Amino acid sequence: MTSRGQEPNESTDDAVWQDLVARLEQTPTAPEAAASSAPEQNVDAGLSDQDRVRALFENQPRRSPSGPRDYTPEEPDDDEDEGYHPPEPPALGTGEPLLVLAWFGAVGGPIALLLLAMFWRAAPLTMMLGVLAIFLVSVAFLILRLPKTRDHGDNGAEV
16 A cells, blocks of 8 residues: 555456446436336335435436526616716817816826936936926926815715
8 A cells, every 4th residue: 555545456446447337327318218217106115215315316307507697687667767867078179278288297297207217318417307397397287276175065976
């Protein structure tokens, strides 16, 4: 015996395999064929407990497991959908030009500094300071545009 268990024995393996094949050949292939060939009499008469348990679980119709595609949802009522329609969003080009320019400076400034540091290491100092100044002015403009007072009648939630 090895540390992993019993060593394989070819003579017993063949006998076990033949027994398994013989038992599988005896089982019916379709549950309908087994039900029609069985006589309609009292099955429990003269059977042992083990045979009764085996009779309960053999030749049962196979149930396919229900999957996620077996469910069909109900169609929603059209009356519920008529309550709220969101407004059309404004076109992209209709924004305030100074605000759009400030956002480009606030987002594009750090990106431009990163690209300058990666690809143009010998960039002039005035260019780097100019990009930094554009970034700082853009962020200051956006912060100053924030509302000064809080609207007490509004809790911030909007549908």
